[in-house]
Amino acid sequence: xxxxxxxxxxxxxxxxxxxxxxxxxxxxxxxxxxxxxxxxxxxxxxxxxxxxxxxxxxxxxxxxxxxxxxxxxxxxxxxxxxxxxxxxxxxxxxxxxxxxxxxxxxxxxxx
Amino acid sequence: xxxxxxxxxxxxxxxxxxxxxxxxxxxxxxxxxxxxxxxxxxxxxxxxxxxxxxxxxxxxxxxxxxxxxxxxxxxxxxxxxxxxxxxxxxxxxxxxxxxxxxxxxxxxxxxx
Numbered sequence: 001x002x003x004x005x006x007x008x009x010x011x012x013x014x015x016x017x018x019x020x021x022x023x024x025x026x027x028x029x030x031x032x033x034x035x036x037x038x039x040x041x042x043x044x045x046x047x048x049x050x051x052x053x054x055x056x057x058x059x060x061x062x063x064x065x066x067x068x069x070x071x072x073x074x075x076x077x078x079x080x081x082x083x084x085x086x087x088x089x090x091x092x093x094x095x096x097x098x099x100x101x102x103x104x105x106x107x108x109x110x111x
Numbered sequence: 112x113x114x115x116x117x118x119x120x121x122x123x124x125x126x127x128x129x130x131x132x133x134x135x136x137x138x139x140x141x142x143x144x145x146x147x148x149x150x151x152x153x154x155x156x157x158x159x160x161x162x163x164x165x166x167x168x169x170x171x172x173x174x175x176x177x178x179x180x181x182x183x184x185x186x187x188x189x190x191x192x193x194x195x196x197x198x199x200x201x202x203x204x205x206x207x208x209x210x211x212x213x214x215x216x217x218x219x220x221x222x223x
Contacts, residue, residue: 004153033211042117042199042213043154056210091153093211098142098161098203100211102153 004103018080025094035091117214132217133184134200142203143183
């Protein structure tokens with residue numbers, strides 16, 4: 001069974017630039033999450049989708065972060081404009097029942 | 112919001128020793144998940160627990176869902192060098208809730 005796919009694996013941008021991350025969840029998984037993981041910390045939920053609807057985006061910095069999940073499958077997370085403190089690993093996970101499975105993440109460095 | 116306290120934050124053990132780590136929550140969970148994360152990789156699911164008192168094993172790993180539903184522990188027996196990594200607990204609360212909250216992780220180092 002294919003796992004959660006994320007791209008790119010790495011991204012380096014200058015502050016104030018824009019960046020987008022892509023996630024393809026496990027086939028059939030209705031729930032999709034985006035997490036931000038700063039070095040040395042646990043993953044922090046940014047946004048959670050159930051099919052193509054947002055369930056929880058309370059911790060998403062909406063002035064600069066946006067996410068969508070068109071057609072309830074793939075999802076993109078965008079940052080515009082990026083700040084230095086956005087440097088982190090962005091993890092996508094998908095879930096069908098109570099288990100959640102993660103992709104390898106995208107490591108973002110903002111310089 | 113929900114908070115998970117995971118301890119210890121880090122530990123160094125000799126190869127062959129057993130190790131134990133735990134998580135406590137400020138609220139009741141209906142699911143506990145334990146993950147391992149290697150450098151540069153995403154978290155990998157180790158064990159899932161669904162009801163209070165449940166004890167589940169996966170090879171040398173054993174995890175338990177606390178009776179109060181506010182805690183869980185993970186034991187690793189006879190540690191080996193490849194056990195090195197960061198272990199995270201994650202909890203889910205409420206019937207039908209899919210929100211997953213993570214602890215801050217336990218960094219395990221195994222000395223050969």
